[in-house]
Amino acid sequence: MTEQLQERPAVERHDFEYALIRAVPRVERGECVNVGVLLHCRWRGELLVRTLLPEAKLLALDPRVDLVGVGRALHGIEAVCAGGAAAGPAAGDSPGQRFRWLTAPRSAVVQPGPVHTGLTEDPQAELERLFAQLVA
Incomplete structure (x- = not known):
């Protein structure tokens, strides 16, 4: 039996970087909830973000968490x-510079996780996939 291999069209995939955004209601305890994903795609010059404020999860970690403050921090990340x-002040920076600034380590209630890399055909679809898998 002869099998014919069908040639697939070449799909152009490009590198991207992403980091989770975490809410750490009590920094001294280190417990966190994933509240968003940042994605930088250099080849498209895009910096994408998707966030979620899971109030019940945050309140379970700390009943006194400042939900308004966490929401403001997330809105600030979205604006950058x-x-x-x-x-x-970051308005004049490139998407890559803004990504580096947003992913710099910090001890705050809202902080970035480590930066990871991957390959994608569609950065927006990749953001949605990561958000569904790691946040929602």
């Missing part, structure tokens, strides 16, 4: 990702 005037 969007660029423009809403990004404040």
Whole structure:
């Protein structure tokens, strides 16, 4: 029996970097909840973000967590990702520079996780996949 191999069209995949955004209601305890994903795709010059404020999970870790403050921090991250005037001092920075700034280690209630890499055909679809798998 002869099997014919069908040639698949070449799919162009490009590198991307991503990091989880974590809420750590009590930094001294180190317990965290994933609240978002940042994704930087250099070849498209894109910095994407998707966030979620899981109030019940955060309150389970610390009944006194400042939910309004966490929400404001997430909105700030979204503004920096969007660029423009809403990004404040980072407005003139490239998407890569803004990604590096957002993923710099910090001891705060909202902080980035480690940066990971991958290959993708579609950065937006990759963001949605990561968000569904790691946050939602």
